[in-house]
Amino acid sequence: MTYATRSQQQKYQREWCAKRRASYLADKSCAICGTTQSLEVDHVDPGQKVSHRIWSWSAERRSAELAKCQILCTQHHKEKTRAQRPIPEHGTLSRYKSKIHGCKCDACRKANAEHKAYKVAQQKAAEAEIIQLPGQLPGQLPLFDAA
Ligand SMILES: [Zn+2]
Numbered sequence: 782m783t784y785a786t787r788s789q790q791q792k793y794q795r796e797w798c799a800k801r802r803a804s805y806l807a808d809k810s811c812a813i814c815g816t817t818q819s820l821e822v823d824h825v826d827p828g829q830k831v832s833h834r835i836w837s838w839s840a841e842r843r844s845a846e847l848a849k850c851q852i853l854c855t856q857h858h859k860e861k862t863r864a865q866r867p868i869p870e871h872g873t874l875s876r877y878k879s880k881i882h883g884c885k886c887d888a889c890r891k892a893n894a895e896h897k898a899y900k901v902a903q904q905k906a907a908e909a910e911i912i913q914l915p916g917q918l919p920g921q922l923p924l925f926d927a928a
């Protein structure tokens with residue numbers, strides 16, 4: 782079978798993987814709440830995970846990877862992933878912005894302020910590039926008062 786374009790081939794592969802995944806999950810249920818709706822494959826120990834893109838693999842390789850997995854519904858998968866995530870350090874933007882561990886201590890506020898200053902500087906640099914005309918040096922203004 783030949784494919785006209787690369788994107789068509791990718792689309793075909795995606796659909797084929799989705800079908801495989803759906804048929805694997807067809808008789809499964811969430812390990813926590815037992816629902817059979819919107820199921821996802823979860824690596825029980827993420828440290829043992831090789832990949833989550835297993836559906837294009839050979840049956841043998843796939844079942845070895847699936848042996849390390851459990852089935853969870855979308856919600857419980859999210860909750861588990863969230864609980865597993867390490868708490869970001871103080872003085873980082875992710876700690877300042879964290880939904881659960883959000884912190885406004887001095888170190889975290891400083892990290893946020895630095896990030897904002899960086900964004901502003903980047904924005905200014907981008908604007909300066911747009912304004913700059915060909916042949917004009919960065920930051921050089923046209924001379925109106927040459928006389
Ligand atoms: Zn569930």
Ligand SMILES: [Zn+2]
Pocket residue numbers: 871872876884885886887888889
């Ligand atoms: Zn903090």
